[in-house]
Amino acid sequence: MISHSGSRMRRALLPLLLLLGCAPWNQPRNQPLQGENLALVDPVTVGDGELYIGLAFSGGGMRASAGGFRATSFAYGMLEELRAAGVETGTPNGLLDQVRLVSGVSGGSIMAAQFGLNGPEGLTGFRERFLITDGEAYMVTSGFNPLTILKGVAGGVNGRDTFGRYLDDVLFRGATFGDLRQRSRIKTWINATDMANNTPFLFSPETFDALCSDLSKVRLSEAVAASAAFPLVFTPIVLEAHQGKCDYREPDWLTAARYNPEATAAMRAHARALESYTNPEEVKFVKLLDGGITDNFGTTGLAVERARAQVPFAPLTPEEAVKLKRMLFLVANAGVEEDYDWTQKVAGPGGVNLAMSIASSAMAAASRSGYDSMRGELRLWETELIEWRCALPLSEVRRLRGSTAGWDCKDVKLFVGEASFASLPADMRDEMNQVPTRLKLDTDQVDKVIAAGRMATRLTPEFNGFLASLEGNDVDSRIQDGIAAGGRRVVPVGN
Numbered sequence: 255m256i257s258h259s260g261s262r263m264r265r266a267l268l269p270l271l272l273l274l275g276c277a278p279w280n281q282p283r284n285q286p287l288q289g290e291n292l293a294l295v296d297p298v299t300v301g302d303g304e305l306y307i308g309l310a311f312s313g314g315g316m317r318a319s320a321g322g323f324r325a326t327s328f329a330y331g332m333l334e335e336l337r338a339a340g341v342e343t344g345t346p347n348g349l350l351d352q353v354r355l356v357s358g359v360s361g362g363s364i365m366a367a368q369f370g371l372n373g374p375e376g377l378t379g380f381r382e383r384f385l386i387t388d389g390e391a392y393m394v395t396s397g398f399n400p401l402t403i404l405k406g407v408a409g410g411v412n413g414r415d416t417f418g419r420y421l422d423d424v425l426f427r428g429a430t431f432g433d434l435r436q437r438s439r440i441k442t443w444i445n446a447t448d449m450a451n452n453t454p455f456l457f458s459p460e461t462f463d464a465l466c467s468d469l470s471k472v473r474l475s476e477a478v479a480a481s482a483a484f485p486l487v488f489t490p491i492v493l494e495a496h497q498g499k500c501d502y503r504e505p506d507w508l509t510a511a512r513y514n515p516e517a518t519a520a521m522r523a524h525a526r527a528l529e530s531y532t533n534p535e536e537v538k539f540v541k542l543l544d545g546g547i548t549d550n551f552g553t554t555g556l557a558v559e560r561a562r563a564q565v566p567f568a569p570l571t572p573e574e575a576v577k578l579k580r581m582l583f584l585v586a587n588a589g590v591e592e593d594y595d596w597t598q599k600v601a602g603p604g605g606v607n608l609a610m611s612i613a614s615s616a617m618a619a620a621s622r623s624g625y626d627s628m629r630g631e632l633r634l635w636e637t638e639l640i641e642w643r644c645a646l647p648l649s650e651v652r653r654l655r656g657s658t659a660g661w662d663c664k665d666v667k668l669f670v671g672e673a674s675f676a677s678l679p680a681d682m683r684d685e686m687n688q689v690p691t692r693l694k695l696d697t698d699q700v701d702k703v704i705a706a707g708r709m710a711t712r713l714t715p716e717f718n719g720f721l722a723s724l725e726g727n728d729v730d731s732r733i734q735d736g737i738a739a740g741g742r743r744v745v746p747v748g749n
Contacts, residue, residue, distance in 0.1 A: 282494040282539060283476065284467045291459035291469045294434070295441045297571050304579040305352040305724075306570070307336070309369075310553075310628070312587045313360020313482070313546040322691045325361030327385055327700050328588035331707020332673055333369060333377060339712075339721060347374040355569065357443040357552030359545040361691070362586065363481035367474045368425060370442030371434050384425055385700045389693030392420040417488060417693075418479035431457065431477075432470030441569065443555035445545035446480040449490060451527035453520075454549035455480075455542055460508075460562060464528040465493065465540070466500035480542040490541040497534045504529070507562045520627070521557050551585055553628045556635075566638035575639060576646070576654045580667050582720045583632055585625060586707065587674040629670050636668045667723050671716025678710055 311329040333350065340349035351374065358366025368376050368384075422428055434442060448455040455461065457477045462469040480491035511517050511525035530536040545552070559569040567575035644663035652658050675686045686706050689699050711717055 280489055280492045282492045283473075284462075284465070284493045284496075285471045286496040286499040287462070287466045287468045291462050292435060293459060294431070294443075295439060296435060303352065304577055305349075306355075306574065306578055306581045307349060307353045308355035308357070308581075308583045309333075309353060309366075310357045310551045310583070310585045311359070311362025311366050312550045312552075312585065312589060313362050313544070322361050322693045323385055323389070323695045323700065324686075324689050324691050324703055325586075325588040326364045327695070327703035328707040328710075329362055329365035329586045330377070330380065330385065331704040331709075332584065332586045332711045333365070334704065335708040335711040337374065337377070338708075339717075340724070350374040353440055354574075355441045355443075357445065357555055358478070358481060359445045359550050359552045360482050360484075361588070363444050363478045363545070364421070364425070366442060367434075367444060367478050370438055370440045371426070371429055371474060373438060373440060381700065381704070385695075385704075386697045387424060387694075389417070389420050389424075391694075392416050392423075417482065418473075418475045420693075421475040421478055422473065426474045426478075429474050430470060431472050431474065434474065435470070443552050444474075444477040444481050445549055445552040445554060446477070446483070446491070446542040447545055447547040447549075448527055449541040449543055450537065451523070451530060452548065453523045453527045454545065454552075454554040455527075455540070456554050456558060458555065458558065460505075460558060461528065461531075463500075463502060464504075464531040466496040466498070466502055467493065481545045483542065484544045485547075488543075490543050493540040493542065495531050495534070495537050495540060497532060502532060504532070505562070507564055511561050517561075518557070520554070521561060524554060524558065550589070551587075551625055551628050553631060556628070556631055560631075560635065566635075566642040570639075573654050576643060576651055578639075579665055580720060580723055581636075581669070582717070583628070583668070583670045584711070584714070584717060585628070585672040585674075586711075587625075587672055588703075588707075589674070625672055632668060632670050636666065640664055640666055667720075669716040669720040669723075671714040671720075673707070673710040673714045673717070675706070675710070677713045678706055682706060682709070 309329075309332070311325070311332075313325050336349040336353070337347055340352075345351055353369075356366045356370050358364070358370075364384075368380065444457045446455040446457070447453070457469065457472065457480075459469055462472075476491065479488070483489070483491055508525050508528060511521050512529065514522075517525075531540065556569065563569070570578065640663065643666070646654075646663070648658055648661075651661055655661065675683045678686065686703065689695065689703055695703075
C-alpha cells in the first residue's frame with residue numbers, strides 16, 4: 255500500500271521531473287536551398303595587394319557565458335590597435351584595410367560578425383552601442399532561482415529569443431549571410447559545435463550544401479547565438495537537414511577527405527559530419543552549441559578551404575597569391591588558462607557547477623591544441639604556396655600580376671601570433687582574470703579590457719615582426735618592449 259506521504263511527494267516532484275525530462279528546443283528556421291550557395295565573399299571584391307591579414311577571435315575559455323563582453327571587448331581592442339599601427343595607408347583605418355579574413359568562436363563571434371559585416375566603419379560607436387549596454391536584460395540569469403537551475407540541467411536556460419533577439423535588436427538588425435556577401439569583402443567564418451558528431455560546425459556554403467539549406471537567408475544573429483551557446487546557459491540552436499530538397503552530390507574533395515589516410519583526423523571527422531547531414535536515418539536536426547568546445551580558434555575553415563579548392567594557394571585567389579608578400583594571422587584569446595576556484599576546499603564542484611566545469615575543461619583543451627593546429631596548417635600552406643609560385647611560368651606571372659618587375663617567387667613571409675592575457679604585465683593580467691565572462695560589464699571594466707586588448711596586441715612578438723618586415727616601419731622600440739615583457743624576437747613561421 256502506498257503511503258499518503260509518498261503519494262504527495264511524487265505529486266510534488268512530478269512537475270520537476272517533467273521539466274528535467276523535456277529538453278528545451280529552438281524551432282529550426284533555416285530554409286531549403288533554392289539554387290546554389292554562393293561563396294562567402296565575391297572573389298571580384300577581395301583585395302589584391304601585397305598584404306593579407308587574417309584574424310581569429312576566440313571566446314572566454316575556462317569560464318561560462320562564452321567569454322561574453324570580455325572576449326568582445328578584447329577583440330575590439332585588437333582591432334583598434336590595428337587601426338593605429340602600420341604603414342601610412344592614406345586612410346584613417348591603418349592595417350584594418352588589409353584584413354581579408356576573420357574567424358569568430360564563442361564570445362569572439364560577436365566581434366567577428368560585426369567587423370565582417372561592416373568593416374572598419376562598424377567600429378565607430380560600437381563601444382557605446384553594444385559593449386556598455388546590458389545584454390543580460392534580455393536573459394534569464396539568476397542562479398538562485400530553482401527553476402533556472404532546473405532549466406539549465408534540462409538543457410539550457412536561455413533560448414534563441416533571448417541572446418539572439420538582443421543581437422538583432424542592438425547590432426545586426428536582421429542582417430543575413432546574404433547581406434554579408436553583398437556588403438563585405440572580408441571572408442567571415444562563424445564556428446559552432448555539432449553536438450552529435452562532436453565536430454566543429456562552420457557556417458559556410460559547403461556545410462549548407464550538405465544540409466540542402468540556403469545559407470544566404472540565415473541571420474548572423476542565429477550563427478553568433480549558436481557559436482556562443484555555452485552549455486546549460488543557452489539551449490542548443492537547431493537547424494533542419496532538408497534532405498531531398500536539392501540536387502546535392504557529394505563533391506570530390508569531400509569524398510577524398512573522408513577516405514584519404516593522409517588527411518588529418520579532424521578533417522576526416524568534419525567530412526564524416528557533412529556526410530551524416532545527407533542521411534535522414536542519421537540526422538534530421540543538427541543541434542549546435544558553443545564553438546569553443548571543439549575549435550576555440552576556428553581553424554576548421556582554413557582546412558576546409560584548402561581541401562575544397564584543391565589548390566595550394568587557397569584561401570587566396572590566384573591574383574592575390576602572386577602579389578602577396580606579407581601575411582599575418584593574429585589570434586585574440588581572452589580566455590583564462592587556470593581556474594582554482596575548486597582547489598581551496600575538499601568539496602565540489604557538484605551538480606550544475608560540475609557540468610559547467612566539464613564544458614569549460616573541454617574548451618580549454620580545444621584552446622591549447624587549436625593554436626598549434628593553426629600554426630601547423632599555416633606553415634604547410636606557406637610552403638605549398640611558395641612551391642606553386644616558383645613553378646609558375648613567367649607568362650602566367652605577368653598575366654596575374656600585371657608585370658614581372660621585382661618578381662621574387664620566394665618573397666612571402668608569414669607571421670602567426672597570439673595576443674592573450676599572458677603577455678600583459680602581471681598586475682594587468684591579474685586584473686583581467688578577475689573580469690567576469692558576462693553580457694553586462696561596468697564601463698570601467700569594458701575600457702580596461704579594451705586597453706588590455708590593445709596592449710596585448712602591441713606586445714605580441716609576431717605582430718611586431720610583421721610590422722618590422724614592412725618597408726617604412728621603425729618598430730625596434732616596440733620589439734624591445736615586447737622582449738622586456740617576456741616575449742621573444744621572431745622570424746616568419748616558415749624560416
